Amino acid sequence: MIQILEEPVGSTYKQLISLAFKICDEFILVKREQLELTEKTKILIEELKPYVNTVKKQEEWPGTRLLGHHADIYYFNCKPELEELLINKAxxxxxxxHPDLLEDLCFFKNKEVWLLTTAHEQLGFITTTDRVEISMIREIEGIMIQEIAVSYHEV
Known part of the structure; x- marks a missing residue:
């Protein structure tokens, strides 16, 4: 697992999103039902509509669990048009x-979380053990990461 230590912004953000689109096949964005949408968010949802695979009402998604609330989770395939949209919108x-965009952009590779973000907490993690992917992440100019060894022990 790789923890992103500082927010990727500008060209670092663009490179990370482009890499995610090369590696992953799906991503999500979240709209919490208890939060009011701004005009900017409504426009974004309209722009995304043609690309939505499905919308699911869920109380949890990678990195977040709500108590007593649900959110609409928008699922998308990684398509070039959407890569440009994500790069240009943020x-x-x-x-x-919230309030200007949907929340918690997360990418999936073969149904497994690859990039997890909890935007309000400014946390981001990439879960990969693929040496080629790790090398490509390290090559992103300006990215500040820390590799975290994760092991699981039966108790």
Whole structure:
């Protein structure tokens, strides 16, 4: 697992999103039902509509669990048009949050979380053990990361 130590912004953000689109096949964005939408968010949802695979009402998604509330989770395939949209709509990874955008951009590779963000907490993690992917992440100019060894022990 790799922890992103500082928010990727500008060209670092663009490179990270482009890499995610090369590696992953799906991503999500979240709309919490208890939060009011701004005009900017409504426009974004309209722009995204043609690309939505499905919308699910869920109380949890990678990195977040709600208590007593649900959110609409929008699922998308990683398509070039959407890569450009994500790059142009936000200037940084943790900018994906209410009130101006949908929240918690997360990418999936083969149904497994690859990039997890909790934007309000300014946390981002990449889960990969693929040496080629790790090398490509390290090559992103300006990215500040820390590799975290994760092991599981039966108790």
């Amino acid at each position: 200037k940084g990874l943790y900018r994906w949050r």
